[in-house]
Amino acid sequence: MSKANSSYAFVLNRRAFLAAIGSTTVLVSSCSFANEATISAPVADAVEKIVQSKQALIADATRLSTSEPTIRAALQVVIDQNLVHIEALSPYLITSAAPLPTVSAAQLVDLPALATRCAVFSTNNLVTAISLPDPELSRVLALIAGSEMQHHALLLGLIT
């Protein structure tokens, strides 16, 4: 049992690593535009809220994939790509995002709720994208919003 768990942990870490490697271009381009000296507090606050929302979504998707193994592959796509989004947003944080609050197992989110949340994230991130004063961050957020709509479509397709 413990062997199985450690294998699963390795898969998750490997995927996160591959996702991070895949986002190198984005990270490099983002780093050239943002550093702590130039990020205003309102921008950092807005980005931190987005990152924390994504961390909560990742936690919910991870729990759901444990309870619903048949949709694990699709949920892993959502998890991995949200990790890439967080990496791309990290240059816009003044400090690392606050750790995710502990969530009890009773707060299991179902698939329709998760799909809806992806669409809501997309719309909210576009609203943020057009309200912030940084064109590069606006572009990154709009691209993330496009990805989130695809996650919404992906998860909707799994609902029977």
Add this chain to the structure above:
Amino acid sequence: MSSLVVDERSALEDLLESCYGAIYAYGIVAAYLTDPDEALDAMASFRGQRDQLLATIAELGYSAPPARAAYSLTTEVIDEASARVTASLLEESIVAHWANAIFYLPIQVQQRECEFLQSAAIRSFNWAGIAKAFSSAQ
């Protein structure tokens, strides 16, 4: 579809050029599909978007760039599978262009163009069944 976006005018022109290219591409894609309805619906969406952009450009007093006679596709379309791939990549490119432009757009059209970006993202997913963390321009 590769002009530099630096202000309101260049943003609107880039989106209009992207619409022109997409309308042309969907004409080719539709010809290779057994059931072309989805491609024709997408083409109709781009025609509507083109007309709205032309109206916005005129209202702001700019002159709109004309459509070209032909556009090069990023992938060769030779059958149904390649047509679907081309359509998916086209929509991915549309997401990237819109993401690049929305910051510079006049406030009265930003909401509309954000919704179009979301619809392009969904079309891209529907054509290929692949979700991506970041779309890129072709």
